[in-house]
Amino acid sequence: MSRWSDQRKHDHYYREAKKRGFRARSSFKLIQLHKRYGIFKHGTTVIDLGASPGGWSQIAAQYADRVIAVDIHPMEPLERVVFIQGDITERETIGKLRSHVTYADVVISDASPNISGHYTMDQARSVWLCEHALAIAETFLREGGTFVCKIFEGEDYPAFLQKVKEQFRMVKPHAPKASRKQSSEIYIVAKGFRKGGKKEHVRSA
Ligand SMILES: C[S@@+](CC[C@H](N)C(=O)[O-])C[C@H]1O[C@@H](n2cnc3c(N)ncnc32)[C@H](O)[C@@H]1O
Numbered sequence: 001m002s003r004w005s006d007q008r009k010h011d012h013y014y015r016e017a018k019k020r021g022f023r024a025r026s027s028f029k030l031i032q033l034h035k036r037y038g039i040f041k042h043g044t045t046v047i048d049l050g051a052s053p054g055g056w057s058q059i060a061a062q063y064a065d066r067v068i069a070v071d072i073h074p075m076e077p078l079e080r081v082v083f084i085q086g087d088i089t090e091r092e093t094i095g096k097l098r099s100h101v102t103y104a105d106v107v108i109s110d111a112s113p114n115i116s117g118h119y120t121m122d123q124a125r126s127v128w129l130c131e132h133a134l135a136i137a138e139t140f141l142r143e144g145g146t147f148v149c150k151i152f153e154g155e156d157y158p159a160f161l162q163k164v165k166e167q168f169r170m171v172k173p174h175a176p177k178a179s180r181k182q183s184s185e186i187y188i189v190a191k192g193f194r195k196g197g198k199k200e201h202v203r204s205a
Contacts, residue, residue: 013178017055023076024055026110028178029187030148031059036174037189039106039146040064047097047104047140048081049088049133050111050150057081060108068100089132094139104140108148109133112185123154123184130160130188137193138167145193153184164190166198 013025022028034040040063048057051069057078060067067081070093075083082100086093088111111133113125130151137147147168151157165171169192179185 022055022058023053025178027055027059029176030056030108030110032176032178033148033174033187033189034059036176037172037191039108039148039189041105044105045101045103046106046108047101047136049107049109049136050129051075051083054078054081056108056110060106064106066101068097068104070097088129088136094136097136097140101140103142104145105142106146106148107133107137107141109136110150112150119154119184123152124156126150126152127154127156127160134160134164134167141193141195143193143195147188147190147193149188149190150185151188153186157186161188164188167194168192169194 013028017025017027040060042063044064045066046060046064048060048067048069050071051057052071052073052075054075057067057069061078061080068084069075069081070084070086070088072087074085084096086096111129113122113129115122130149133149141147151160161173168190171188171190173186173188175186
């Protein structure tokens, strides 16, 4: 057995995920974020970006009427979840999303780049995915909607956080307990979407 699979077997959240039938241990990160910030409401529409294998979609589908999940990789079907295979950084994917949804109440993104081990590069790629997740949130969120996004902390993080703050009334960066201790990932939870951004940031013509 490799050291990695040995470590995984001893991981509390990995074992709990198996027990409860969750597709990924990351389900617990979303459960913890929801407990703290009240992300989901019943009867809503959720867009889940970077969704495969489906651990977050499983949690979102417990509350939402509709979940539209997007990933560059395939995902096994889930009840009440429509899956779109596509790259969130490509316009074509926005077009595919439009054919399924006009407005969303919540946009969540757990999208991660393939880890190269070169931290600066991985962090820049993570921010790049977040920029696109935010653009999708701006396109589809209703006024007052919620955005949750995973980002790797680093040089470009403060500027991205500031950008989110300009669009939402409440923004909190949070590291859920289920994140691995050695991980530099952080989740930005943003509530109260202002369509058109903060008034003072809109320049007059
Ligand atoms: C940590 S996993 C997500 C786990 C998922 N939230 C769950 O609970 O099962 C990150 C995902 O981001 C996806 N991803 C990375 N880059 C992407 C892109 N450009 N467009 C769409 N998905 C992407 C990967 O394919 C991967 O499935």
